[in-house]
Amino acid sequence: MSVTVKELAPVGRLSVRTERADAEGLVDALGLELPQRIGTRATTGGRDALCVGPDEWTVTLPEVDCAAVIAALDELDEPACAVDISHRETTFAIEGPDGDTLLSMGCPIDVTAIESGAGTRTVFADVPVTLWRDGPTLVRMDVWRSFAPQVRTILEDGLGELAAQQKLRAA
Amino acid sequence: MLLIYCPYCEEERPEAEFTYAGQAHIVRPGNPSDMSDDEFAAFLFMRDNAKGVHAERWRHTHGCGRFFNVLRDTVTDKILMTYKAGEPRPALSTEAAQ
Structure with missing residues (x-):
């Protein structure tokens, strides 16, 4: 079976909201430039920003940097709101050529249409998730912590199904 | 499942991502105290029950x-x-309405 599911180590996550993504000082405070189009990402030195709405971004960064970034955003003239949501979610890495098949067991969108280096917010088996595609065969899925056991069970069921299919094919 | 085009994401997405939120273009009264109970009730409760195009x-x-x-x-x-x-609310061309 050519897909693996792994829960990743905790990471810092910020929910950033601002009316003006091009405001002065914002790039310095965040350490990267915010992407403008919904679904696109900007990645620089361990930080990754995904545009999830017209005025909303999810930024992942090392957990220790969260407080400093929030403090830096507080200093800006242009209001920008950052909330530390690191502990709200946990991340599953779904890796392998069959990853998209596994995801499509729960996602109503066409996950193959998400390009490498892009991402989106959607649902997986009715659970709100954020998908980040890091490569053709690697997708990260952020899930609210309280939903994680349910999502893990569904993913494991999916893995079992894929394994059974493979067994049938081999027979 | 319905496919809905989100004007902000500029993409067609499945209905499962969306929530219905009632009739559009209902204006909140500026000062509800100036209204009679009947007028306020009409604003609060009464909605169109359109057979056909509904905003x-x-x-x-x-x-x-x-x-x-x-x-x-x-x-x-x-x-x-x-x-x-x-x-x-945009006017519908005849082709779209059919």
Whole structure:
């Protein structure tokens, strides 16, 4: 079976909201430039920003940097709101050529249409998730912590199904 | 499942990501104290029950999170058009209405 599911180590996550993504000082405070189009990402030195709405971004960064970034955003003239949501979610890495098949067991969108280096917010088996595609065969899925056991069970069921299919094919 | 075009994401997404939010273009009264009970009740409770084209609000809850407006035919359940919140209800061309 050519897909693996792994829960990743905790990471810092910020929910950033601002009316003006091009405001002065914002790039310095965040350490990267915010992407403008919904679904696109900007990645620089361990930080990754995904545009999830017209005025909303999810930024992942090392957990220790969260407080400093929030403090830096507080200093800006242009209001920008950052909330530390690191502990709200946990991340599953779904890796392998069959990853998209596994995801499509729960996602109503066409996950193959998400390009490498892009991402989106959607649902997986009715659970709100954020998908980040890091490569053709690697997708990260952020899930609210309280939903994680349910999502893990569904993913494991999916893995079992894929394994059974493979067994049938081999027979 | 309906496919709904989100005017903010500029993409067609499955209905599962959206939430219905009632009739569109209902203006909140500026000063409810000036209204009679009947007038306020009409604002609060009374809605169109259109057979045909209906303007309604939807929210892309599991996407960009934005409210926007949809013109939907309540007979065929076909979504004719979507537009951003705050924009006036667009006139439908005859082809779209059919």
